[in-house]
Amino acid sequence: MLRITELRLPIDHPPESLRAAIVRRLALAPEQLADFTVFRRGYDARKGLNFVYTVDCSLNDVAAEADVLRRFADDRHVGPTPDMHYRFVARAPEGAPRPLVVGFGPCGIFAALVLAQMGFRPLVLERGKTVRERAKDTWRLWRGHELDPESNVQFGEGGAGTFSDGKLHSQIKDPKHHGRKVLTEFVRAGAPEEILYLGKPHIGTFRLVSMVEKMRAEIESLGGEIRFRARVDDLLIEDGHVRGVILADGAEIRADHIILALGHSARDTFEMLHRRGVFMEPKPFSVGFRIEHPQALIDRARLGKYAGHPLMGAADYKLVHHAGNGRAVYSFCMCPGGTVVAATSEAGRVVTNGMSQYSRAEHNANAGIVVGITPTDYPGGPLAGIALQRTLEARAFDLGGGNYDAPVQRVGDFLAGRPSTAPGEVAPSYKPGVRYTNLASALPDYAIAAIREAIPAFARQIPGFDMHDAVLTGVETRTSSPLRIRRGDDLQSVNVRGLYPAGEGAGYAGGILSAGVDGIRAAEAVARMIVGADEIAALT
Numbered sequence: 088m089l090r091i092t093e094l095r096l097p098i099d100h101p102p103e104s105l106r107a108a109i110v111r112r113l114a115l116a117p118e119q120l121a122d123f124t125v126f127r128r129g130y131d132a133r134k135g136l137n138f139v140y141t142v143d144c145s146l147n148d149v150a151a152e153a154d155v156l157r158r159f160a161d162d163r164h165v166g167p168t169p170d171m172h173y174r175f176v177a178r179a180p181e182g183a184p185r186p187l188v189v190g191f192g193p194c195g196i197f198a199a200l201v202l203a204q205m206g207f208r209p210l211v212l213e214r215g216k217t218v219r220e221r222a223k224d225t226w227r228l229w230r231g232h233e234l235d236p237e238s239n240v241q242f243g244e245g246g247a248g249t250f251s252d253g254k255l256h257s258q259i260k261d262p263k264h265h266g267r268k269v270l271t272e273f274v275r276a277g278a279p280e281e282i283l284y285l286g287k288p289h290i291g292t293f294r295l296v297s298m299v300e301k302m303r304a305e306i307e308s309l310g311g312e313i314r315f316r317a318r319v320d321d322l323l324i325e326d327g328h329v330r331g332v333i334l335a336d337g338a339e340i341r342a343d344h345i346i347l348a349l350g351h352s353a354r355d356t357f358e359m360l361h362r363r364g365v366f367m368e369p370k371p372f373s374v375g376f377r378i379e380h381p382q383a384l385i386d387r388a389r390l391g392k393y394a395g396h397p398l399m400g401a402a403d404y405k406l407v408h409h410a411g412n413g414r415a416v417y418s419f420c421m422c423p424g425g426t427v428v429a430a431t432s433e434a435g436r437v438v439t440n441g442m443s444q445y446s447r448a449e450h451n452a453n454a455g456i457v458v459g460i461t462p463t464d465y466p467g468g469p470l471a472g473i474a475l476q477r478t479l480e481a482r483a484f485d486l487g488g489g490n491y492d493a494p495v496q497r498v499g500d501f502l503a504g505r506p507s508t509a510p511g512e513v514a515p516s517y518k519p520g521v522r523y524t525n526l527a528s529a530l531p532d533y534a535i536a537a538i539r540e541a542i543p544a545f546a547r548q549i550p551g552f553d554m555h556d557a558v559l560t561g562v563e564t565r566t567s568s569p570l571r572i573r574r575g576d577d578l579q580s581v582n583v584r585g586l587y588p589a590g591e592g593a594g595y596a597g598g599i600l601s602a603g604v605d606g607i608r609a610a611e612a613v614a615r616m617i618v619g620a621d622e623i624a625a626l627t
């Protein structure tokens with residue numbers, strides 16, 4: 088196979104011209120090109136609007152491929168296709184012990200899936216409900232101001248990213264093709280194939296629901312088991328080694344290998360782990376607001392005359408500003424053509440986040456505008472970040488009127504330091520509802536000052552970003568885990584053997600893709616421990 092990078096074609100090129108472009112680029116006779124697949128497609132709007140392809144192609148005979156490699160030896164955009172296959176590290180031996188996976192978000196799903204595919208029959212314990220039941224509970228908050236603390240946007244089958252935009256970009260390096268494995272499994276479960284090659288793929292919330300169900304079915308068909316409404320409330324630790332868990336209903340389950348894939352909102356579980364002495368430390372995270380603009384404004388700024396072009400879709404943005412008070416302000420989890428969602432898992436608190444459907448066709452664009460904070464802002468040990476999150480979320484609940492409506496403010500009023508009293512041109516999308524107010528007391532003063540400085544600075548990159556009627560909705564507090572459960576090179580807790588903290592909650596991932604990758608790595612670490620390094624070395 089040969090790989091060509093940087094192959095440019097105008098975005099409205101007919102499909103067959105890609106084949107012709109490959110033939111031309113490699114100076115082949117047309118019949119020599121047997122087949123090709125698109126490995127990546129991005130776009131470049133600098134000189135006209137072009138798709139920029141990376142393609143893998145096979146020729147009709149090996150000698151012709153060798154000839155191309157010789158002719159293009161000095162051309163860095165033509166070469167052999169690298170091997171992208173994910174390989175399992177082990178096979179489960181007969182009678183292998185059954186590992187536990189706690190949590191069935193992307194990290195737990197991929198940990199369980201890969202364990203099952205290797206022949207270990209994992210038992211998954213998930214505190215929430217199946218994804219369909221959970222969707223109904225989540226809608227009860229969004230439509231009816233009614234929160235179920237065990238079944239919501241954060242908790243339940245699929246984890247935190249189920250009701251999301253399903254963005255799958257990640258900056259992680261991928262030498263062992265874990266990221267590719269995640270994307271490939273998503274496609275097998277029903278994601279559009281384009282996620283394998285688009286530069287910034289996304290799935291949208293609607294499909295994620297059925298994909299999660301398909302992945303559960305595969306784990307079960309391989310001998311795994313998933314128990315819902317099974318909240319882990321305690322750990323059994325003997326002589327520095329975990330030996331099992333105790334569930335909320337008092338049931339005890341023994342296991343010597345436990346992957347903790349808890350997500351960043353399992354505050355009660357973090358408290359329990361801390362009480363049990365599992366080593367953890369505070370970690371930086373970010374707090375801020377969601378901002379909403381008309382999507383058309385973002386499209387105009389990012390795509391110029393190509394705004395609204397059907398092949399371009401709704402435009403996104405990524406912004407950073409270093410404020411005079413030393414704080415970094417940045418856009419977080421931008422959702423083109425999406426909605427702002429109520430994302431609390433605790434009673435008496437308001438938390439925002441964003442989601443989109445695959446079509447990204449809603450009227451508004453939204454993103455978190457958040458300020459980086461560090462443990463010096465919340466001294467007091469590993470759980471102090473959670474205490475700060477709770478304080479801010481409770482304040483937002485009060486500012487919103489105490490019924491899960493969110494506090495909102497028009498950007499012009501926020502910048503001028505006066506309360507908003509009525510809606511403007513941009514209608515907030517947060518459900519169940521909003522209350523116009525002054526957000527100045529919703530975050531620490533340094534964060535408010537930094538955001539006040541950042542918004543006009545962002546408007547220099549996206550004209551109109553500071554439009555008077557853009558809407559800020561408070562508060563965005565669950566940007567990542569406020570703590571890290573320390574683990575060693577073997578991915579086990581540094582002081583409790585057999586415990587594998589993984590994913591976003593443990594501080595090792597920051598999104599769906601990276602959480603899935605970390606789940607695979609945790610599964611591999613468990614397999615290595617069970618099978619033994621010598622056996623594995625003999626296999627490879």
Ligand SMILES: Cc1cc2nc3c(=O)[nH]c(=O)nc-3n(C[C@H](O)[C@H](O)[C@H](O)COP(=O)(O)OP(=O)(O)OC[C@H]3O[C@@H](n4cnc5c(N)ncnc54)[C@H](O)[C@@H]3O)c2cc1C
Binds near residue numbers: 214244251317598
């Ligand atoms: C609204 C929203 C939109 C998002 N959009 C995107 C996006 O577009 N792209 C992206 O990459 N990321 C997005 N994210 C972030 C992404 O969802 C997370 O990074 C990812 O889900 C983390 O995966 P995880 O498996 O580590 O944790 P989680 O997905 O949080 O899963 C943890 C699971 O553990 C369970 N659990 C917790 N405690 C216990 C216990 N004691 N016993 C049993 N089970 C327990 C929970 O119920 C949960 O199901 C979004 C998040 C939200 C909330």
